[in-house]
Amino acid sequence: MGTIQTLPGTRDILPEEIGYWQYVEQVATQLLSRAMYYEIRPPIFEQTSLFERGIGEATDVVGKEMYTFTDRGDRSLTLRPEGTAGVVRAYLQNNLYAAGGVQRLWYCGPMFRYERPQAGRQRQFHQIGLELIGTADPRGDVEVIALATDILKTLGLQRLKLDINSVGDRKDRQNYREALVNYFLPYKEELDPDSQDRLERNPLRILDSKAKRTKEINQNAPSILEYLGDESKKHFDQVQQLLTDLGIEYNINPCLVRGLDYYTHTAFEMISDDLGAQATVCGGGRYDGLVEELGGSPTPAVGWAMGMERLIILLKQLQASPHMSPDLYLVSRGEAAEAQGLKLAQKLRAEGLTVELDMSGSAFGKQFKRADRSGAIACLVLGEEEAENKTVQLKWLQSKEQQAMTQAELFNQVGELKEQLDRHKRTTSNSTP
Numbered sequence: 001m002g003t004i005q006t007l008p009g010t011r012d013i014l015p016e017e018i019g020y021w022q023y024v025e026q027v028a029t030q031l032l033s034r035a036m037y038y039e040i041r042p043p044i045f046e047q048t049s050l051f052e053r054g055i056g057e058a059t060d061v062v063g064k065e066m067y068t069f070t071d072r073g074d075r076s077l078t079l080r081p082e083g084t085a086g087v088v089r090a091y092l093q094n095n096l097y098a099a100g101g102v103q104r105l106w107y108c109g110p111m112f113r114y115e116r117p118q119a120g121r122q123r124q125f126h127q128i129g130l131e132l133i134g135t136a137d138p139r140g141d142v143e144v145i146a147l148a149t150d151i152l153k154t155l156g157l158q159r160l161k162l163d164i165n166s167v168g169d170r171k172d173r174q175n176y177r178e179a180l181v182n183y184f185l186p187y188k189e190e191l192d193p194d195s196q197d198r199l200e201r202n203p204l205r206i207l208d209s210k211a212k213r214t215k216e217i218n219q220n221a222p223s224i225l226e227y228l229g230d231e232s233k234k235h236f237d238q239v240q241q242l243l244t245d246l247g248i249e250y251n252i253n254p255c256l257v258r259g260l261d262y263y264t265h266t267a268f269e270m271i272s273d274d275l276g277a278q279a280t281v282c283g284g285g286r287y288d289g290l291v292e293e294l295g296g297s298p299t300p301a302v303g304w305a306m307g308m309e310r311l312i313i314l315l316k317q318l319q320a321s322p323h324m325s326p327d328l329y330l331v332s333r334g335e336a337a338e339a340q341g342l343k344l345a346q347k348l349r350a351e352g353l354t355v356e357l358d359m360s361g362s363a364f365g366k367q368f369k370r371a372d373r374s375g376a377i378a379c380l381v382l383g384e385e386e387a388e389n390k391t392v393q394l395k396w397l398q399s400k401e402q403q404a405m406t407q408a409e410l411f412n413q414v415g416e417l418k419e420q421l422d423r424h425k426r427t428t429s430n431s432t433p
Contacts, residue, residue: 007123008117008123009114009115009117009122009123009124010122010123010124011122016321017312017321019321019322019323019324020312020315020316020321020322021308021312022322023155023315023322024128024155024308024311024312024315025108025128027151027154027155028106028108028128028151028306031147031150031151031154032106032130032147032151035104035143035147036104037104037105037106037130037147038104038105038106039105039106039107039108040087040090040105040106040107041107041109042080042083042086042087042089042090042107043080043086044079044080044109044110045077045078045079045080046077046078046080046085046086046089047075047076047077047078048066048068048076048077048078049076050078050085050086050089050294051066051078051080051081051082051085053293053294054084054085054088054089054290054293054294055081055082055085056202061081061082061113063201064114065081065113065114065115066078066079066081066112066113066114067079067081067112067113067114079111079112080111080112081111081112081113082111082127082305083107083109083111083127083129083305084129084131084287084290084303084305085290085294087105087107087129087131087303088131088133088290088291088294088296088301089294091103091105091131091133091291091296092291092294092295092296096133097133097134097296097297097299101134102132102133102134102135102140103131103132103133103134104130104131104132105130105131105132105133106128106129106130106131107127107128107129107130108126108127108128108129108308109126109127110124110125110126111124111125111126111127112124112125113125119313121309122309125307125308125309126307126308126309127305127306127307127308128151128305128306128308129284129303129304129305129306130144130147130303130304131301131302131303132144132301132302132303133291133299133300133301134299134300134301135300135302136288136300138235138238138239138242138266139242140286140300140302141239141242141265141266141285141286141302142239142242142243142246142248144284144302144303144304145162145164145243145248145268145304146246146248148270148282148284148304148306149162149248149270151306152270152281152282152306155311155314155315156315156318156319157272157281157311157314157315157318158318159272159273159274160270160271160272160281161251161270161271161272161273162243162248162249162250162251162268162269162270162271163250163251163252163253163256163268163269163270163271164239164240164243164250164251164252164253164256164266164267164268165224165225165252165253165254165255165256165257165266165267165268166224166225166228166232166233166235166236166239166265166266166267167204167224167257167263167264167265167267167285168224168227168228168229168232168264168265169229169231169232169264169265169288170264170289171229172224172227172228172229172232173204173224173264175227176204176222176224176227177203177204179222179227180203180204180206180207180221180222181199181203183221183222184199184203184206184217184221185199187217190213190214190217191206191209191211191213191214191217192209192211192213192214194209194211195209195211195214204257205257206218206221207221207255207257208255208257218255221255223254224254224257225252225254232265235265235266236265236266239266240252250268253269256268256269263285263286263287264285264286264287264288264289265285265286265288266285266286266302267284267285267286268283268284268285268304269282269283270282270283272310272314274314274317280307280310281306281307281310281311281314282304282305282306282307283304283305284302284303284304284305285302285303285304286300286301286302287301287302287303288300288301323375324354325354325374325375325376326354326355326356326374326375326376327353327354327355327376327377327378327421328348328353328354328355328356328376328377328378328379328380328421329355329356329358329370329371329374329376329378329379329380329397330344330345330355330356330357330358330379330380330382331358331364331367331368331371331379331380331381331382332358332381332382332383332387333361333363333364333367333382333383333384334383334384334387336384336387336388337382337383337384337386337387338361338382339387340382340386340387340390340407341357341380341382342357344380344382344392344407344410345357347411348414351411351414351418352418353414353417353418353421356374356376358370358371364381364383371397372397376397377396377397377398377421377424377425378394378395378396378397378421379394379395379397380392380393380394380395380410381393381394381395389406390406390407390408391404391405391406391407392404392405392406392407392410394410394417398424
């Protein structure tokens with residue numbers, strides 16, 4: 001019997017790559033916390049009706065891509081295909097609105113869609129997202145766009161482009177929908193099969209088509225900007241002005257409609273030229289109708305989600321994986337020395353030092369080679385003699401200088417040791433080209 005493998009569209013995130021993931025999460029946590037966004041962690045699976053009502057039954061996500069199953073209680077459950085619907089459900093169920101004002105929430109975790117796997121697109125994929133619930137102010141649209149821009153720039157990503165559009169309110173969207181259907185009907189037989197299917201269910205999604213002939217037909221399709229009412233135009237004009245005030249460059253893309261039914265007014269995407277076909281690294285917009293659709297009072301909201309896998313692809317092009325290396329590498333040999341070494345390592349970790357304990361039991365020569373490869377600054381050495389005398393050897397791996405001290409002295413001087421280690425780190429980072 002062969003070994004069990006991962007399922008198609010899923011992959012292991014291995015230790016050699018995890019540094020990228022932790023870096024993205026740390027940057028997002030820091031920047032979103034500064035803007036007073038609070039993390040929320042909804043369940044990974046929900047009632048299927050949440051997504052049918054929230055995302056829309058006519059969407060590809062609900063119609064083709066959800067992982068839905070019946071549990072032992074005969075309930076229809078779905079692995080979440082996106083994060084917003086679950087956050088809004090949590091907002092309503094837990095009465096987060098009772099505090100008044102706006103709720104600034106963000107999340108991070110896996111999502112699930114049954115799609116054809118390719119680079120940057122997995123069936124289990126990961127997103128960082130935020131939701132600003134409770135304000136219709138155009139400043140809310142621009143705040144979330146600015147935060148996404150800050151995160152991507154802090155990560156070091158370049159060659160990014162911001163596309164924006166307005167999909168108006170429900171009335172604007174309905175008028176535009178009728179105009180699109182009237183435009184596309186004469187071309188129905190020339191559209192790709194997916195677009196033919198969308199013509200009745202969700203004609204705005206035809207504008208997203210990647211099929212060559214459909215893209216050609218789309219070039220002369222009516223623009224939603226021609227169907228915006230006065231309030232929608234005013235909102236969109238204010239968003240553009242505020243972006244300009246912040247120095248955030250943007251491009252108006254009338255074909256940008258986003259794929260989910262709950263969007264209103266501002267829609268936006270951040271695109272990288274370094275990603276090939278899967279170019280979007282962040283997408284979002286305003287969804288003023290979703291809270292009401294899920295049973296709450298009419299409540300405006302805006303948010304976005306970033307695809308982690310695509311961010312990691314870009315980071316790999318820019319830099320080596322952030323490498324975790326210890327301050328100290330502890331080598332020991334002999335039963336008593338190994339027992340004392342474990343105790344020393346734990347006590348030093350409690351003092352805030354990063355310590356790797358060699359557990360191989362091999363000869364000192366091999367352990368020292370592993371110490372050099374670990375990237376540690378210094379090495380602690382415990383042999384049978386040191387164990388008997390309760391001493392330890394401190395060896396600086398770069399200079400090869402070595403000093404003996406009692407284990408008690410090591411802990412009495414731990415503050416000074418930290419300063420020495422910090423100086424070494426600063427010197428190393430300053431000399432790195």
